[in-house]
Amino acid sequence: xxxxxxAAVKQLREKTGAxxxxxxxxxxxxxxxxxxxxxxxxxxxxxxxxxxEGRIAAEGIVGSYIHMGGKVGVLVEMNxxxxxxxxxxxxxxxxxxxxxxxxxxxPRFVSRDEVPAGVLDKEREIARAQAKNDxxxxxxxxxxxxxxxxxxxxxxxxETVLVDQPFVKDPAxxxxxLITEKTAKTGxxxxxxxxxxxxxxxxxERRGDDFSNEVASLLS
Numbered sequence: 001x002x003x004x005x006x007a008a009v010k011q012l013r014e015k016t017g018a019x020x021x022x023x024x025x026x027x028x029x030x031x032x033x034x035x036x037x038x039x040x041x042x043x044x045x046x047x048x049x050x051x052x053e054g055r056i057a058a059e060g061i062v063g064s065y066i067h068m069g070g071k072v073g074v075l076v077e078m079n080x081x082x083x084x085x086x087x088x089x090x091x092x093x094x095x096x097x098x099x100x101x102x103x104x105x106x107p108r109f110v111s112r113d114e115v116p117a118g119v120l121d122k123e124r125e126i127a128r129a130q131a132k133n134d135x136x137x138x139x140x141x142x143x144x145x146x147x148x149x150x151x152x153x154x155x156x157x158x159e160t161v162l163v164d165q166p167f168v169k170d171p172a173x174x175x176x177x178l179i180t181e182k183t184a185k186t187g188x189x190x191x192x193x194x195x196x197x198x199x200x201x202x203x204x205e206r207r208g209d210d211f212s213n214e215v216a217s218l219l220s
Contacts, residue, residue, distance in 0.1 A: 016041050019177025045184045059086045065099035074099045076195040081188040094182050102195050107162040110192050127152035
């Protein structure tokens with residue numbers, strides 16, 4: 001069997017717009033033949049999703065999810081092309097699933113484009129320092145360190161970027177791949193525009209025991 005490289009998967013994804021796992025599986029099935037893999041994705045209705053990227057998705061709904069007895073709540077705006085799809089069970093269920101995922105996975109950004117450059121620079125700086133401070137990497141060249149840093153930055157994306165996170169109901173696919181699947185199934189461009197996650201008491205200074213300890217220390 002031909003080796004399926006990350007570069008081959010990336011190239012097929014850029015060519016078809018299908019998800020990473022779908023591209024990898026298609027290449028495996030096609031024994032590494034890209035043209036055959038494209039045909040496999042087209043037969044499954046996944047390769048055409050790329051063609052819909054230029055369409056305007058101005059319809060949709062704002063969905064919500066409340067979890068843990070009202071301790072966590074999410075609002076998410078998802079868009080599609082027509083009100084007909086927005087009112088359909090398929091889209092409504094997807095919005096609910098995405099809101100639930102946000103409640104559970106705590107993403108900070110919708111896509112990689114939203115991550116501030118300063119945040120990325122800081123993550124790279126920390127990752128590089130960690131890699132160089134690891135005794136196992138003492139004799140490794142800079143090119144290897146760079147790959148380690150890239151890997152840790154990708155891990156940061158997986159932890160904080162919504163479309164890069166493994167979908168909580170099916171970790172074998174990312175949220176982005178789920179959206180691509182639904183785009184192919186509905187025949188319309190589907191996007192996640194924005195979200196807000198609320199956690200009860202988040203950002204508030206809690207006094208309680210800390211205040212009691214502070215008073216006790218002043219009286220001692």
